[in-house]
Amino acid sequence: MRSLTPLSPSILALCFGVLAPVVQAEPQVSIRLNGQQLQPSWETLADDRFAAEFELPEGILQLGDDRADGQPLKPFQRQELNSASRFDYQVTRPGRYRLLIQTGDDANLRLLPVRQESKAVEQACRPWNGEAVQVPVADVFDNGQRLRDAYSGNTATVQNGMIELTPAPESDGLLLIEVADAPSHQPRDWRNATVYFALTDRFANGDPSNDRSYGREPDGAQEIGTFHGGDLKGLTSKLDYLSELGVDALWISAPYEQIHGWVGGGDKGDFRHYAYHGYYALDYTQLDANMGSEADLRELIAGAHARGIRVLFDVVLNHPGYSTLADMQNLGFGTLREGMAQYLPKRWTTWRPEPYENLHSYHNLIDYDHPSWSRWWGKEWVRAGIADYPAPPSVLVDPVKGSLAFLPDFRTESESPVGLPEFLSRKQPTRAVERDGYRVRDYLNEWLTNWVREFGVDGFRADTVMHVEPAAWAQLRQKADEARKAWSAANPDDPMAGEPFWMVGEVFGHGPETSDYQANGFDALINFAFQAEVAGSASDCLRRANNSYGQYAKMLAATPGHNFMSYASSHDTSLFSAQHNGDLMRQHGLASALLLSPGAVQIYYGDESARPFGPTGSDPYQGTRSDMNWDDHAKPEVAALIRHWQRIGQFRARHPAVGAGSHRQLAESPYVFARQHGDDKIIVVQAR
Known part of the structure; x- marks a missing residue:
């Protein structure tokens, strides 16, 4: 975060x-690769914290006393370290790794893969001349089958293992090929999810009467860090719009009560920074008045469920807000x-x-x-x-x-029972109740999962996951599963009754690989690698994503239950549109690159309409949270861009093979790949 x-x-x-600093000696940890001793050069990060980097080939990395029994070590996992410790790591992906070691009373280590720019030669992108395309389909579809391009609606019949279709003029040479008479709905798979992240306050204002709750005021300047008026009613009013994008999960910023006042914004204290983003909690048991009422939340969730859209809350277990x-x-x-x-x-x-x-x-x-x-x-x-x-x-x-x-x-790690914080015991309104024997994490888990139990929240996007001990996340997930079952039993007629809870985590810098976080309550982690390694180049043409697509699909197939969520823009990193100077053709290409990627994907609000970067002050991330550019949607070029996202998004929504299927390149020119998941088969072509 x-x-x-x-x-x-x-x-x-x-x-x-x-x-007072306690100076520790450099770590004396034996490090071997395939039996050969390594002599690292340690970088001192703090008095008792050190780092070293290695270029590792395939093999076994052994850390610690070779006389001890080895414990398996996975990337990103924090392990306690003592003189009798030994950890073994199977290096299956050669590359650069960073080892973090803390000495002293709380000695521990952590191994992190270091992401590097790909050195592979980029595949050339070719202009499409508008002509028909010959597509090899023999390995996927049978002769005589009638196929349809979901983008244009045109059909063709397979003859001699080939079809010929002309891409729609506005498609940039894209064909989305499916069986013409295929079922309109396939069994859903979270690996094919399309998650729309709406920063609620900046998305749509459905009730202007709540804009200045708790005495919050605009600053009369650039309004960088103030509340802008977006609320739950605004989200509800846009559910049809989200459905047309093929969205099946809506991640909203935490709607529970935030600090009422402001803190100084940015390094320079040059704007009033309120908790419009939901990361400065005050009372986890109440809705923030700027977001709306409990009736508004029930209406949002009911409306979303009726459209096949799940609602995810952003949740924070690491910290409350400032004073x-x-x-x-x-x-x-x-x-x-x-x-x-x-x-x-x-x-x-x-x-x-x-x-x-x-x-x-x-x-x-x-x-x-x-x-x-x-x-x-x-x-x-x-x-x-x-x-x-x-x-x-x-x-x-x-x-x-x-x-x-x-x-x-x-x-959250404390095992000591605590009473309610004094301010919460006096605050009104609140649903916080003192519980005998509750620890800090017990209160937080009850408060957060009550939104599941009472309102039918479908899942959590968990913030700052690496900064909370895994046991606390595992407990939160257990309590959320229990709450979900209770809600389903009480609401048997809801379209989502009986569906399992889903939890995706933010481990900053994590990629698509598996890790122990997914053994501690998480169904998926956010894939930071897609923005850094795929989005930009693949927005020029899809063939540049082929290697990543293949790797992603193999990871999903190799580990049952594994998932990740890729994105191209976020509130914590950057806006794709700003990175590429508002280039609408790049934004056009992003739709294909992101929505056709294996695994779950996240659309950040306005990716589909090239929302521009906003005022940012001395905090470079504030500009990524500009108001949704609804007025731009009437512009012909933006309307065409949105239609492009809708067509690909609806294709993805119909076909679990897109996100959950195997990936196979069928041809280089034109670029053609196939995906298959069970009986669901699709082919994607880009004549570039």
């Missing part, structure tokens, strides 16, 4: 205690430094910095050492480094217990 606005370095002393002036004043926690009250207006949240200050400067008014901070989350709930709260280590030193962007870090 990069939806976090880090505080400036000058504020660190106010927010966190300083830990803000508004929440301090209204919820009664924390206090100001002596004499600072005179510098604040009656409503603290309307404070403005002096000309020589920026918006981070409000921290100078606050006494972070005062015992009244016990009335906030409390030291048993979070690491925050204020008052008597424990100070989190650097996230580089400990990814699980460290703090992301100086946010308070939930103590």
Whole structure:
């Protein structure tokens, strides 16, 4: 997650205690490859944290005491390390790997594949001259079968293992070939899912009356980090639009209650940053008033289910939101430094910095050492480094217990029972109830899965997965499965009753490979490799994606239940349209590259309409969250682009073979590939 606005370095002393460094020697870990000792050159990351990189061929990488029994090690997995440890890793994909080792009392190691630019020669893209295309289909379809191009609607009959079709003029030489009389619906497979990610506040405003909930105000400037008005009713009003894109799952930003006030945005504190994105939770049991009412949520889910669309909540188990002036004043926690009250207006949240200050400067008014901070989350709930709260280590030193962007870090690993945070016990309205014997993660799991139990939420997109211990995710999944069964039993007439829960995780930088995260509750992980390695080149022509398509399909076939979700744009990285200067032909090509990729895929809102980058201030990611460009949809060139996405998206939705099938190249010129999943068969052609 990069939806976090880090505080400036000058504020660190106010927010966190300083830990005295304990200098550790370089790690003394035996490292062998195929029996040969390696002598790494260690890079010092911190006093007790080190890294080394290796170029590894196929074979066995052995870490630790060769006299001990080896334990299997998988990429991205954090393993405890002691003098008697030994881990064995089967290198099946030669390449560069990075080993992270922490020494000291909490010694551990982690092995990470290093993604590199492909050095293969790019396949040339050829212009299509508009002529008919001869397509070899003998290995897939029989002579006499009538086939249809789903893009143009034209049909042809197989003769001597060939068909001839002319691609539609606006298709850029694309043919989407299916059996003409095939069933309109095949059994659904999550590996063929098309997930639409809508940042709710920036998507569609269905109820302007809730735009300024909790006293939130526009800033009158560029509105970089303010709430823009999008809500649950707005999402509901666009369900038919999503259905026409072939979408079968809608991922929405967390709609539960967020911090009411703002923090300074960006490194320079140059804009007011509210929690419009859903990553600064205040109360997990209530809907945020800016998002709408519980009736609005029920209407959204019912409407989505009626159209075959599942609804996924973005969830955060790693951290709640920052403290803000508004929440301090209204919820009664924390206090100001002596004499600072005179510098604040009656409503603290309307404070403005002096000309020589920026918006981070409000921290100078606050006494972070005062015992009244016990009335906030409390030291048993979070690491925050204020008052008597424990100070989190650097996230580089400990990814699980460290703090992301100086946010308070939930103590999800703690086995100690806790009561409700004091502010929640006094807050109204809330559904948070104190439970005997509950640990921090027990409360969070109950609060999050109640949305499944009560409203029929179909799945979670889990944020910052690598920064929470796997056992907590496994427990969340268990509780979500139980809640899903309870909801299905109570709502037997809902079209989605009986469908299993689905959970996809964000492990920043993870690719399409398997890992232990998928043994701890996750059905899929986000595939960051697609944006970096495939999207750009394959938007020129599909033949440039062929190697990746083949690798993806093999991974899915080799491991039952394995899945990943590829994307080309996101709120945490970049917009494809901005990367390519709003080039509509590139955006046109992206539809083919993404929607014809194996595995689940994610459309970021506006990918289909070339939504432009927005104002961003000193935080480069804010511009990826611009308002959905609905007004542009009336432009002929954008309308044509959307129709292109719709045709490919509907083809994908009809055919589980696209995402879940085997992949086989049939011809180079024109470029032709086939996919098959059970009885479902398709052929894709691009005459380029």
